[in-house]
Amino acid sequence: MNYETYAPEETKKIGQTIGKNAKAGDIYCLIGDLGVGKTIFSKGLAEGLGITEAITSPTFTIVNEYIGRLPFYHFDVYRLADSTELEEIGYEEYFFGNGVCLIEWANLIDDLIPAEATWITIEKDLTQGLDYRRITVTSKP
Numbered sequence: 001m002n003y004e005t006y007a008p009e010e011t012k013k014i015g016q017t018i019g020k021n022a023k024a025g026d027i028y029c030l031i032g033d034l035g036v037g038k039t040i041f042s043k044g045l046a047e048g049l050g051i052t053e054a055i056t057s058p059t060f061t062i063v064n065e066y067i068g069r070l071p072f073y074h075f076d077v078y079r080l081a082d083s084t085e086l087e088e089i090g091y092e093e094y095f096f097g098n099g100v101c102l103i104e105w106a107n108l109i110d111d112l113i114p115a116e117a118t119w120i121t122i123e124k125d126l127t128q129g130l131d132y133r134r135i136t137v138t139s140k141p
Helices: 008-021 038-048 084-088 091-095 106-112
Strands: 002-005 027-031 063-067 071-076 100-104 118-124 133-138
Touching: 002 008, 008 038, 008 133, 027 038, 027 106, 038 071, 038 100, 038 118, 084 106, 100 106
Parallel strands: 027 100, 027 118, 071 100
Antiparallel strands: 002 133, 063 071, 118 133
């Protein structure tokens, strides 16, 4: 599925829709360059899960946990040297638990991502405007 947005609020709304439809065990792999809107999308997904607290990117903590209608595990693996670092925090409990996982920079740990994960790519196209984003949702990268 492909989406086009022209404002951050529209990107957030797509995240909200995905969050409203998320079910226990879902894993969303989020890919996009720095500054493309991954955190905006993440905030929308969290809102769709009924989470009201502030959502921040877990750049240095690797994972933030939130409680909504389902537990929400927000990962940012940008700073990991390799996927073995994720093994040290027990990623399996998150990935194969009863919550919803959103993993920013998931392509960096693709060897750990289950085959049934949903991949979301956010891209800019400056010829379409500064706030334009193309969001692609697929079953595989």
